[in-house]
Amino acid sequence: MSTSTGRLTFCQTCEDVEVTEFLSLGMQPAFRFPVDAQEAETEKLWPLDLGVCTRCGLVQAMEPVSERILFADDYHHLAGLTAGYRGHLRELADELAALHTGEPRRGSVVEIGSNDGSLLDELGERGFDVLGVDPCGSESPGGSPVVKDYFSSQVAKEVLVTEGPADVVVTLNAFAHVTDLHDVLDGVCTILDDRGMFVSESHYLVDLLQGLQYDFAYHEHSRYYSVTAMQAAFELHGLEVFRVDHIDTHGGSIRVFAGHAGVHEIERSVTDLRSLEDSLHLTDRAxxxxxxxxxxxxxxxxxxxxxxxxxxxxxxxxxxxxxxxxxxxxxxxxxxxxxxxxxxxxxxxxxxxxxxxxxxxxxxxxxxxxxxxxxxxxxxxxxxxxxxxxxxxxxxxxxxxxxxxxxxxxxx
Ligand SMILES: [Zn+2]
CATH class of the missing domain: 3.40.50.720 (NAD(P)-binding Rossmann-like Domain)
Incomplete structure (x- = not known):
């Protein structure tokens, strides 16, 4: 099995624009802890170099490592969530519940990369029908079901047949590491109800740049998003960003709400952050x-x-x-x-x-x-x-x- 997808010289969104490399963070390991010196000797390292597309502003790893290597069974993120992050999940669940007031069921949610099911349990308690898709997911303490697979357009078709369209598709910090961005967005479009919302949280490129957060670059993140870059990717799939919340998670993230184009009214928050990004010249190499x-x-x-x-x-x-x-x-x-x-x-x-x-x-x-x-x-x-x-x-x-x-x- 190949461990990296090779050196990418083209933008993962635009596909026909060459990216410009601007930073090398050297050889970096996966997030997997060797048990002893012997195992450490055979540890694999991959170059972690970042480049930018000067058309759409997407920042990406020049040599992404396959998520099938990074998210193997002993993936250590499962080691537990901080108290602060659990509070964050409850707050998000409250927010989604406030936006979906149906009785007796609020609607259906599919979470891409549901990890230990913490968010799904919170949503289930608030009256949503929930389903997770996660290759290392397991049934959560609250009993939220999970499809043990990588989310893809194919998996989306299968979920649509068994579960019907989703009112909410949500993904937290998984959107930066999916290997095939376009295939995942195809899948999102497939399962998203006509009036549904796709809610994603990703680390924010502007915070990364302004706060010198190069430590947020690691192999699990093959892309770094601004609103500008996300809009460019979404537009290719008929999705439209209609609201963006700038939140504190991971030192600065964006919670992006999108839907099928023309369905939701575009809120002020989108144009505000776009103006900020334009003023920072995020497509300028300098x-x-x-x-x-x-x-x-x-x-x-x-x-x-x-x-x-x-x-x-x-x-x-x-x-x-x-x-x-x-x-x-x-x-x-x-x-x-x-x-x-x-x-x-x-x-x-x-x-x-x-x-x-x-x-x-x-x-x-x-x-x-x-x-x-x-x-x-x-x-x-x-x-x-x-x-x-x-x-x-x-x-x-x-x-x-x-x-x-x-x-x-x-x-x-
Ligand atoms: Zn691009």
Whole structure:
């Protein structure tokens, strides 16, 4: 089986426009933790380089890795959702319920990439008929059913036969990594009811650029969206964006509402964000070259700060191992010589090695918050810094925090 789809030189939306590469984040691993040094030796790495289409503004990985490699059975995202993210799912479920007031059933929802079924359970409780499509999904605690497959136009046809059209198709952070964008959009059009809404949440390119969030680039994300780029892709399938909410998730995301063209009234939020994006020149190569220079400077600064800490005889470890942290550590070449360990609470990660850099992953409670704790903790989940700092303080960590992004700073 081929592990990458090869180097893509054409835009995945436009297909006939060559993309311009602007940033290389080096060789990066998948989000899979080797069990020991032997397994680490055979770990596979792929180049993570980003390019932009100067026609539609889509930013994409130059060499996407097949989702069939990345989302194999032991995929570690299943290790659990943060409390903040669970609240986010409840809020989204309330919002969708407010938009669908039918009695006794509110309508039907299909979720692409339903993960552990948390959102579907919330929607089911609010009176929706629900179905998930996810290759590693399992029946959720609330009993929401799942089709164990990758969503595609073919799967959509089968779902349409058994379930009928969907009032809502929803996908959270899965839209950036589907391998075949056009086939998935075909499938969405197939199952979406005439008046239905396709609701997707994706990390927002503008936040990525402005907040220097290059750590949001990893192999699970083969595309990075602006409203501009999303509209271009949707239009090719007769879908129209009618509302966009700019939300805090993952350091800045967009919740995009779309429907069959001409059905829904286009809200002000769409034109507002489009105006913002036009003013930022998201199809201009110079914007991305400037971003790449800032990323390189950041790498030098983070390495300098950590080298200074260890040169002074202090110890530093990383607190938690999110996907985005793995990108930073690999790009900045920060390994076991720089960080003593990574402290985690997930039993699926503890006792293993960090992908790529092979820093040992240890039990947070015993080590980072124990009696022999280091003076500094590198906060790789910096986008939820307040939540993590307050939790680590409660659990007994007394040292200082190095918050790596959007600029390196030390918090007492
Ligand atoms: Zn394009």
């Amino acid at each position: 914007v991305y070259d400037a971003f790449a220079r800032r990323v390189e400077d950041h790498r030098d600064e983070l390495r300098r700060v950590i080298a200074q800490i260890t040169a002074d005889g202090s110890r530093i470890a990383a607190a938690s191992a999110p996907g985005r942290g793995i990108t930073v550590l690999n790009y900045c070449s920060l390994g076991p010589d720089d960080l003593e360990y990574v402290a985690e609470i997930s039993p699926l990660k503890i006792g293993r090695l960090l992908p790529g850099t092979h820093v040992p992953v240890v039990d947070q409670e015993e080590v980072l918050c124990g009696p022999d704790q280091p003076e500094y903790a590198l906060l790789l989940s910096w986008h939820i810094a307040d939540e993590v700092i307050s939790r680590l303080r409660t659990e007994g960590f007394r040292g200082r925090f190095v918050v790596p992004l959007p600029e390196v700073r030390i918090v007492d």
